[in-house]
Amino acid sequence: MGRLKESSPVIPLLLLLFPLLLHHSLTKVLGESESTREGNAQEIHCSRERSRAAWQIIQDYLTPFVERERYQIPNKCRLHPDNDLYRDQEQHKVHVDVYEWKCGYCRKSFNEEKFLDQHFATRHYNLLNTTGTKCLADLCGALHCDFVLMSSKKGKIKCNPAAAAKNRHLCESLANTCFPVSQGPAASRLHEHFLRQFCDAHTCTGKNKPFPRGGKKKSGVFYLAVSILTLMLLPLFYLLVFLHQREKRTGTQVLRRIVKTGKKTKPS
Ligand SMILES: [Zn+2]
Numbered sequence: 001m002g003r004l005k006e007s008s009p010v011i012p013l014l015l016l017l018f019p020l021l022l023h024h025s026l027t028k029v030l031g032e033s034e035s036t037r038e039g040n041a042q043e044i045h046c047s048r049e050r051s052r053a054a055w056q057i058i059q060d061y062l063t064p065f066v067e068r069e070r071y072q073i074p075n076k077c078r079l080h081p082d083n084d085l086y087r088d089q090e091q092h093k094v095h096v097d098v099y100e101w102k103c104g105y106c107r108k109s110f111n112e113e114k115f116l117d118q119h120f121a122t123r124h125y126n127l128l129n130t131t132g133t134k135c136l137a138d139l140c141g142a143l144h145c146d147f148v149l150m151s152s153k154k155g156k157i158k159c160n161p162a163a164a165a166k167n168r169h170l171c172e173s174l175a176n177t178c179f180p181v182s183q184g185p186a187a188s189r190l191h192e193h194f195l196r197q198f199c200d201a202h203t204c205t206g207k208n209k210p211f212p213r214g215g216k217k218k219s220g221v222f223y224l225a226v227s228i229l230t231l232m233l234l235p236l237f238y239l240l241v242f243l244h245q246r247e248k249r250t251g252t253q254v255l256r257r258i259v260k261t262g263k264k265t266k267p268s
Contacts, residue, residue, distance in 0.1 A: 044085075044130055048117055050137035051086050053145040060215040065193050069186040077178035078139055085134045088127060089120045142171035143198060144210040159204040168202035175199065 058079055066073060073080050081087050092104030093116060101116040102109050105124055110116045140146070141163070172195070179191035193213065201210040 044121075044125070044128065046085050046135035047137040048086055048121075050140050050145055050149075051084060051135065052090065053149050054136040054140050054143050055084060055087075055090070057143045057145065057148060061197055061211045061213075062194070064216050065197075065213075066190060069190055071179075071186045071190055073178055074180075078136075078174060079178050083134045084136045085128055085130070086136075089124065139170070139174065141167040142174055142202075144201065147210050159206070161204050164202045164204050168199055171195075171199035171202055 062079070075082060077083070084090075093113070094102035094104050095113075096102055096109075099111045100109055101111070101113050103116060103119055103124075105127070108119065110119065137145075175191050175194040175198075179187045179194055181188045181191050197211055197213050200212075201208040
């Protein structure tokens with residue numbers, strides 16, 4: 001009984017402290033899992049931004065030609081969509097509005113794309129298949145990502161002959177694995193196209209520019225704007241013609257009236 005009396009004030013105290021202790025241990029566990037998540041996210045040495053740039057270059061300067069040839073890029077080719085580490089996550093980006101980006105996995109909203117990127121890196125890193133070499137950013141040297149990324153920043157890239165030779169080698173190996181000449185005429189044409197479009201510019205002479213054969217036609221928007229403008233201006237043109245004609249008619253009528261009244265007054 002004496003013992004119970006002694007311990008009795010301890011029990012309410014423990015009861016009081018319990019939620020606090022629970023909260024402390026929970027945050028500790030959660031904090032640890034959060035930090036391990038971030039740790040795992042940092043383990044991936046593949047730039048999301050550069051992978052995206054490489055993907056865009058492939059879409060703009062290669063895919064239209066591949067589609068025209070109705071050619072199927074083999075899986076072992078590093079340009080194949082399956083070999084892009086971030087492809088699945090990029091496809092789960094929902095651009096709702098200018099300032100609204102939604103996560104396609106959990107529907108969480110962000111007002112900038114970079115915050116959604118961070119969310120993918122910390123919350124959905126487990127969806128990334130990091131086995132094997134699937135980093136598109138690794139092909140950036142061959143695909144001229146800097147040329148595209150820097151041209152928007154107006155910076156001059158200094159040419160390094162050793163780096164140019166290395167990139168040329170990578171570029172040619174891509175041409176060989178993605179478009180093997182032995183696969184037939186379509187593959188041969190695309191092989192040739194790839195060399196001209198991407199590999200020729202890997203020199204320090206500055207003679208060859210990347211993507212000499214052009215890319216995806218972006219004139220669609222221009223034609224749409226011109227046709228909308230024409231449709232808007234056409235009624236205005238007819239209105240002007242109509243007004244002009246009417247003015248001409250009333251003018252001649254007034255003239256006729258003047259002539260008539262002039263004739264009537266003359267004989268008297
Ligand atoms: Zn999410």
